[in-house]
Amino acid sequence: MISIRKLALATMVASLGWAPLTLAQSDPGVTDTTIRIGLFSPLSGPGMAYGFDVVNAAKMWYDKVNKEGGIHGRKIELVIEDTRCNANDLLAAVKKLVEQDRVFLLNGGSCSAAVVAAREYIERSRVPHLMLNASGDGALYPPSRYIYGAFSISQHALGGSAVQFAAEHLKAKKIGYINHDDAYGTWNLTGARAQADHLGDVQLIVQSINPNISDVTAPMLKIRAANPDALVLTTYARPAALIIRKARELGFNKPIILTVTGTADLTQLVENVGGPAALQNFYVQDVLRALPSDPSLAWVYEMYQQYYPELAAKPGHPQSYMPYGLSSAMAVVQALKDAGPDLTREKFLDALENMTLETGIMAGPIQFTPNDHAALKSAIYIKFDGKNQELIPGSYKSIWEYKP
Amino acid sequence: MSWSDIWLFLQQGILSGLVSGSIYALLAIAVVTVFKTTDVPNFAQGEIFMVGGYIALFMLLVANAPYWATIIVTLFGVALVTLLFERVALEKVISSRGTPVHMVIATLGLAYVLKGAVRQTGLGDAPRSLPSPISTDVVMIGDAFLTYLDLVIFGVAVTTMALLYVMFNYTRIGKAMRAVGMNARAAQLVGVNLRRVRMAVWALAGLVSAISALLIMPKILITPDIGHIAILAFAAAIVGGIASIPGAVVGGFLIGITENLVGLFVSTNAIVLAPFLAILIVLLLRPQGLLGGKLQVKKV
Numbered sequence: 001m002i003s004i005r006k007l008a009l010a011t012m013v014a015s016l017g018w019a020p021l022t023l024a025q026s027d028p029g030v031t032d033t034t035i036r037i038g039l040f041s042p043l044s045g046p047g048m049a050y051g052f053d054v055v056n057a058a059k060m061w062y063d064k065v066n067k068e069g070g071i072h073g074r075k076i077e078l079v080i081e082d083t084r085c086n087a088n089d090l091l092a093a094v095k096k097l098v099e100q101d102r103v104f105l106l107n108g109g110s111c112s113a114a115v116v117a118a119r120e121y122i123e124r125s126r127v128p129h130l131m132l133n134a135s136g137d138g139a140l141y142p143p144s145r146y147i148y149g150a151f152s153i154s155q156h157a158l159g160g161s162a163v164q165f166a167a168e169h170l171k172a173k174k175i176g177y178i179n180h181d182d183a184y185g186t187w188n189l190t191g192a193r194a195q196a197d198h199l200g201d202v203q204l205i206v207q208s209i210n211p212n213i214s215d216v217t218a219p220m221l222k223i224r225a226a227n228p229d230a231l232v233l234t235t236y237a238r239p240a241a242l243i244i245r246k247a248r249e250l251g252f253n254k255p256i257i258l259t260v261t262g263t264a265d266l267t268q269l270v271e272n273v274g275g276p277a278a279l280q281n282f283y284v285q286d287v288l289r290a291l292p293s294d295p296s297l298a299w300v301y302e303m304y305q306q307y308y309p310e311l312a313a314k315p316g317h318p319q320s321y322m323p324y325g326l327s328s329a330m331a332v333v334q335a336l337k338d339a340g341p342d343l344t345r346e347k348f349l350d351a352l353e354n355m356t357l358e359t360g361i362m363a364g365p366i367q368f369t370p371n372d373h374a375a376l377k378s379a380i381y382i383k384f385d386g387k388n389q390e391l392i393p394g395s396y397k398s399i400w401e402y403k404p
Numbered sequence: 405m406s407w408s409d410i411w412l413f414l415q416q417g418i419l420s421g422l423v424s425g426s427i428y429a430l431l432a433i434a435v436v437t438v439f440k441t442t443d444v445p446n447f448a449q450g451e452i453f454m455v456g457g458y459i460a461l462f463m464l465l466v467a468n469a470p471y472w473a474t475i476i477v478t479l480f481g482v483a484l485v486t487l488l489f490e491r492v493a494l495e496k497v498i499s500s501r502g503t504p505v506h507m508v509i510a511t512l513g514l515a516y517v518l519k520g521a522v523r524q525t526g527l528g529d530a531p532r533s534l535p536s537p538i539s540t541d542v543v544m545i546g547d548a549f550l551t552y553l554d555l556v557i558f559g560v561a562v563t564t565m566a567l568l569y570v571m572f573n574y575t576r577i578g579k580a581m582r583a584v585g586m587n588a589r590a591a592q593l594v595g596v597n598l599r600r601v602r603m604a605v606w607a608l609a610g611l612v613s614a615i616s617a618l619l620i621m622p623k624i625l626i627t628p629d630i631g632h633i634a635i636l637a638f639a640a641a642i643v644g645g646i647a648s649i650p651g652a653v654v655g656g657f658l659i660g661i662t663e664n665l666v667g668l669f670v671s672t673n674a675i676v677l678a679p680f681l682a683i684l685i686v687l688l689l690r691p692q693g694l695l696g697g698k699l700q701v702k703k704v
Contacts, residue, residue, distance in 0.1 A: 045523070048529070049529060049530070181673045207672045208672060208673050209672050209673075209675070210673075210675065210676045212629070212632050212676070213675060213676070214424065214624045214630075214633055215420060215424045215624075215660075215663060215664065215675075217416060217417070217420040217664055217667070217668075218417070218663075218664055218666075218667025218668045218672055218675060219667065219672040221412070221413065221416055221668060222667075222668065222672065225405075225409050225412070225413075237530065237531050238531035238625050241531065241533070241625055242624065242625065245540075249540070249542050249549055250549050251542075251549070264530070265530050268530050268531070268532065271532075271533050272531060272532070272533040272625055274533070274536075274540055
């Protein structure tokens, strides 16, 4: 009996002693030669413009890394899923990638609402998740050890940056602010209010509208009556176009600043507002470091042409959000390098937690802290008259910080 | 808020409300006409309206057709869609002794089919503008700002309502539609062809939806989800009295003006709540709607 008891005890001690090593070796998706990554975003459906070329950009960066020898001798393997910008499809894709494909980490999500829906599952399954270009504030705050995002700016930072630009560059003291009355609108207004408080002498005149609004007479007339020095629009593309058009009808000639929420297709915007006449005093926010035509970003578009020559020849490609996929993939690769050759999910997450990375693509560096997993806090601004784009020098940073 | 602001808001709210309300009124007429004659609340009304916008967009931007041809194709195209739906789907349901619930589900099916079909074309990927044949330059009425397009929208919508009034009161088919709406069996007994009237009613609903789409789409931008505007048409129909065509007109204008005044004097957040608040108030004070006649009790 004693010997059996000793044997059982010895087995238990041995198994406990080996536990860390066993766990380290059992992280799925990693072998001596490969790291499997689950890449997902909308590749079809009405939200395809948000993710299709973003995924293509991430793919080409991973391919480049593989061609250069991989990371610590391991090549990256991709498993790609289409989420159609839909919460149900995204959750199904994430579950498949984690449970069937057994990926090491998840890199995906271009639509915030869909990404937020996966937060609980990702935390439960403890798989690192880096979004692509979703702002994903709902999944980022309060911070989760496993989730990182906002590579193309968070909603909080978007609002704060726009107010900073209006106050600093346009010298606006009274700023009109039209946002949506949904979660996104609430988040960007929180950032905008924090920025206005920080600046001290800036007043916000806020009108919140439903995203489905068809008649924008009331909000625009109220903004006009308040006589602000500038107007910030953080709405989606359709309400933004309606408001810009209405502003012209009402003779509102103060500067209008449109954030990235409404700038997916500037050519279409010009048509939708009734022509360049409505854009005489108009600025758009962007999160790249410069205009897409700037020589410093030429390599991004050349790389896309080289990888996808047929796609690049088609009108509408590369889609405007394409470069954002590179930024996210760069962060994944950097954290995999920093985690060292004995790769585990915990080491990867430790590497992410204090990462600072200058991508050379975005308006500011990727900066993560244990308390803030949103990558980008800055934006640039472009004066757009319907035909020509003129970069305003400098980038404008949001000061909003998450407070537990 | 100063007195001059209040005066401006009142003028602008009422005039802009009349313009958007005229479209809600037209769509509400389409809803009421179908409901009166077939007992079916047409839950595909918004998508039928949306398809009108996309047919026009396709004609103008893809087929490069002139505006007059676009108008004709859109009117006949949408009327054909609704007519075929009645002929192929609803008549089948009726001949299988289907209940109104089955027909309502058929309209929901139509809504999904139309939205899916539009998305397949690729035109629905981004909000798009239907080019306006009318100038969007501003014209001042009092202190209020309207555009020439607004004036045309209002004028054409009111003219359409007047023509519908003439049709319902002075033409054989219009009288037949009203007779079927009052008592289908009695109308059949005096020789009205129910099937033909039902087809005509659905084609008329399509035609009115197409007119609404052609009028308002240059002003509000098209997306496959723009059909949500039909919720306001239902609100107008309920406020006016779900079986009353004059009620639908009054309800449409009321909803349009209420939306604007609530947005201007209460809060822009409350704009979407305004129609539902109007429904609640009307249902509490006058359940049959503003012009819905006396309450009727049916024996079962």
